[in-house]
Amino acid sequence: MKRVQFSSxxxxxxxxxxxxxxxxxxxxxxxxRAIQSSFYLEDPFGFGSTFVGLDNYIxxxxxxxxxxxxxxxxxxxxxxTFFSLALGLLLAVKADAVIRGNATYKTLLISVYAIAPPVAxxxxxxxxxxxxxxxxxxxxxxxxxxxxxxxYFDTAFxxxxxxxxKQIPYNFIFFLSGLQGLxxxxxxxxxxxxxxxxxxxxxxIFPLLAPTAFFLLIINVTYALFDTFGVIDxxxxxxxxxxxxxxxxxxxxxxxxxNDIGGSSAQSVILMIVVxxxxxxxxxxxxxxxxxT
Amino acid sequence: xxxxxxxxxxVLILGALFLTLPVVVAFxxxxxxxxxxxxxxxMLSPGGHFVDTYEKVLTRQGGFTGQVTGARMMMNxxxxxxxxxxxxxxxxxxAAYAIVYFRFRFATLAFWVIFTTLLxxxxxxxxPSYEVMSGLGLINTYTGLIVPLLASATGTxxxxxxxxxxxxxxxxxxxxxxxxxxxxxxxVLVPLSKTMIAAIFIIMFVYGWNQYLxxxxxTTDERFFTLMRGIKQILQVWxxxxxxxxxxxxxxxxxxxxxxVLVVVVFQSWFIKGLTESDK
Numbered sequence: 402m403k404r405v406q407f408s409s410x411x412x413x414x415x416x417x418x419x420x421x422x423x424x425x426x427x428x429x430x431x432x433x434r435a436i437q438s439s440f441y442l443e444d445p446f447g448f449g450s451t452f453v454g455l456d457n458y459i460x461x462x463x464x465x466x467x468x469x470x471x472x473x474x475x476x477x478x479x480x481x482t483f484f485s486l487a488l489g490l491l492l493a494v495k496a497d498a499v500i501r502g503n504a505t506y507k508t509l510l511i512s513v514y515a516i517a518p519p520v521a522x523x524x525x526x527x528x529x530x531x532x533x534x535x536x537x538x539x540x541x542x543x544x545x546x547x548x549x550x551x552x553y554f555d556t557a558f559x560x561x562x563x564x565x566x567k568q569i570p571y572n573f574i575f576f577l578s579g580l581q582g583l584x585x586x587x588x589x590x591x592x593x594x595x596x597x598x599x600x601x602x603x604x605x606i607f608p609l610l611a612p613t614a615f616f617l618l619i620i621n622v623t624y625a626l627f628d629t630f631g632v633i634d635x636x637x638x639x640x641x642x643x644x645x646x647x648x649x650x651x652x653x654x655x656x657x658x659x660n661d662i663g664g665s666s667a668q669s670v671i672l673m674i675v676v677x678x679x680x681x682x683x684x685x686x687x688x689x690x691x692x693x694t
Numbered sequence: 695x696x697x698x699x700x701x702x703x704x705v706l707i708l709g710a711l712f713l714t715l716p717v718v719v720a721f722x723x724x725x726x727x728x729x730x731x732x733x734x735x736x737m738l739s740p741g742g743h744f745v746d747t748y749e750k751v752l753t754r755q756g757g758f759t760g761q762v763t764g765a766r767m768m769m770n771x772x773x774x775x776x777x778x779x780x781x782x783x784x785x786x787x788x789a790a791y792a793i794v795y796f797r798f799r800f801a802t803l804a805f806w807v808i809f810t811t812l813l814x815x816x817x818x819x820x821x822p823s824y825e826v827m828s829g830l831g832l833i834n835t836y837t838g839l840i841v842p843l844l845a846s847a848t849g850t851x852x853x854x855x856x857x858x859x860x861x862x863x864x865x866x867x868x869x870x871x872x873x874x875x876x877x878x879x880x881x882v883l884v885p886l887s888k889t890m891i892a893a894i895f896i897i898m899f900v901y902g903w904n905q906y907l908x909x910x911x912x913t914t915d916e917r918f919f920t921l922m923r924g925i926k927q928i929l930q931v932w933x934x935x936x937x938x939x940x941x942x943x944x945x946x947x948x949x950x951x952x953x954x955v956l957v958v959v960v961f962q963s964w965f966i967k968g969l970t971e972s973d974k
Contacts, residue, residue, distance in 0.1 A: 405862060405865050405866055405869065406795055406796055406797040407795055407796050407797070407875045407878075408796065408797045408798070409796065409798075409875060412792070412796065412875055413792040413793075413796035413798040413801070414792075414798070416788040416789065416791055416792035416796075417788070417789050417792045417793075417804050419784075419785050419788065419789075420785045420786065420788065420789035420808060420850065421789075421804065421807060421808070423785065423841060423842075423844050423845045424807065424808060424811055424845045425807075426826070426845075427823065427826070427841065427842035427844075427845035428811050428814070428819075428845040428846075430822075430826055431819045431822035431823040431825075431826050432814060432819050432822070434822035434825065434826065435818075435819050435821065435822040438822065488709070491705065491709075492705070492706065492709045495702045495705045495706050495709075496706060498699075498702050499699065499702050499703060499706065506706045506710060507962075508959060508962060509710040509713070509714050510706075510709060510710055510713060511958060511962065511966075512713070512714060512717070512955055512958060512959050513713050513714060513716075513717055513955065514954075514958050514965075515900045515904070515954030515955065515957065515958045516717070516904075516951045516954055516955065517903070517904035517906060517922055517950065517951070517954065518904075518906065519906045519922050519925050519926065520922070520925060520947050520950045520951050523925050523929065523943065523946075523947050524716050524717070524720050524947055525716075526929070527720070527723075527736065527940065527943070527944070528716060528719075528736070532732060532735075533731060533732065533735045533736055533940065534735075534736075535735065535736055538735075566712070566713065566716070569709075569713060570713065574966055574970065575970060578966065578970045623815075627815045627817045627818070630817055630906070630907055631906040631907070631922070634906070634907075634926070635925065635926065635929060638929055638930075649817045649818070652817070652818065652820070652821070653817075653820060653907075656820065656821035657821070657824075657911075662821065665821050666821060666822070669818045669819060669820075669821065669822075672817075672818040673813070673814055673818050673819075676813060676814060676815065676818060677813055677814075680812060680813050
């Protein structure tokens with residue numbers, strides 16, 4: 402903090418009041434309610450609720466459907482994270498190599514960055530549409546009869562493609578700014594010591610990018626877990642029956658469609674723990690990065 | 695050396711095509727008739743029905759009750775984006791100012807109370823948030839749409855980092871000149887933060903514009919639908935129709951992605967700066 406500060410008995414609280422009020426009402430209150438109702442069984446007709454201890458958690462974690470969705474979520478997250486990071490890095494390295502006078506590539510590559518997940522999902526649906534989708538036609542050419550929305554595997558495939566498509570520009574921006582932040586002297590020294598550019602990349606450049614990559618890893622995992630909600634909601638069109646969904650979508654389905662408030666809350670709390678662990682990892686890592694930059 | 699350059703360009707061109715082609719195709723296809731799209735597939739060249747399709751999407755009464763038009767949804771998205779961005783800037787600048795520039799007893803506590811909000815994204819607490827909102831009677835209001843989204847620390851985090859980088863001498867000089875907290879904030883800090891405020895405004899505008907889950911829960915009255923909510927609607931109508939209105943769906947998608955794409959392309963350097971600087 403600052404060496405010189407104002408001191409006033411009232412002003413700081415006055416300035417903080419609006420932010421704190423919003424946070425207490427719309428963040429802490431619902432969060433506490435979620436934890437609270439995860440221990441209760443709510444009567445579906447609104448006649449009060451019974452304390453059931455850890456039953457909601459046990460019921461959730463022993464439910465084979467929940468476990469299948471958790472497994473899909475893990476695979477989905479791993480694939481989306483891997484492909485969007487790998488393609489983002491590849492494009493950043495190439496753009497870094499030719500960037501002089503080539504702002505066009507950069508503009509094109511980041512232009513779709515801010516498109517909302519449901520819009521991405523809608524465009525994806527069109528590209529994977531039974532009648533008009535070019536991807537379906539390409540797949541048919543290779544003998545793959547693609548039925549997005551009906552076949553579990555095909556829907557999962559389309560969802561991953563759309564989720565990766567939407568996330569590449571983000572990773573591209575960060576990798577590119579990481580690459581361009583590397584000191585020229587390091588690159589020149591590496592170029593003198595090592596002639597193979599591929600080897601040079603993996604032994605010198607990539608380790609220097611590792612902090613960026615790790616930071617992006619956590620951001621991408623969070624993205625795949627939570628921000629893909631819009632993509633999934635649009636692509637399964639409310640028919641979750643045969644279609645793959647992620648854990649966040651299940652929270653929504655059970656809470657709003659199934660009216661299972663206790664179960665939904667228990668799932669929320671389980672996800673809160675996942676996010677908590679991810680955030681702690683991220684913070685510890687950010688502290689470390691500040692140390693050596 | 696020369697050959698690798700060509701390969702570099704090839705990879706970049708493929709990447710750029712993969713990323714931008716869907717958007718171009720969405721735009722081109724939206725200017726054709728539904729029947730033509732149904733028989734010929736997606737289009738890469740402009741058709742002749744641009745004006746009538748967009749006019750129809752923007753002005754026709756849609757939905758179940760016929761109270762919502764594309765223009766209305768666009769206006770709601772705009773209100774959400776601007777309201778969210780402005781609210782975020784005001785709340786978070788004030789809070790960051792208090793945390794960085796004041797010595798007071800519960801400073802550390804206030805800091806943690808605000809920053810724990812980074813721990814839980816809205817998606818994991820939707821159910822209880824909805825209950826709280828309906829308890830407060832805020833369903834189907836702009837307040838209910840905007841204010842709960844402000845309950846996060848991102849903006850405060852950005853401004854705190856920025857204020858910390860402002861030279862100490864400024865405050866010392868201002869105090870010698872007899873400036874109080876209000877004067878210092880309005881005459882020194884706000885003008886200094888102009889670029890930062892602009893960068894955060896566009897990032898937050900896009901964030902608000904793109905909200906999906908929250909507007910979906912908070913609005914049952916069609917007069918409050920945003921474009922993102924409209925996209926869900928159009929898909930529901932779509933299921934079961936003989937020749938779906940592909941052109942209208944695409945037109946809606948184009949309208950929904952126009953502001954975000956424009957903002958990113960036009961304010962590219964601000965956007966990148968805002969993103970990469972603030973996340974550190």
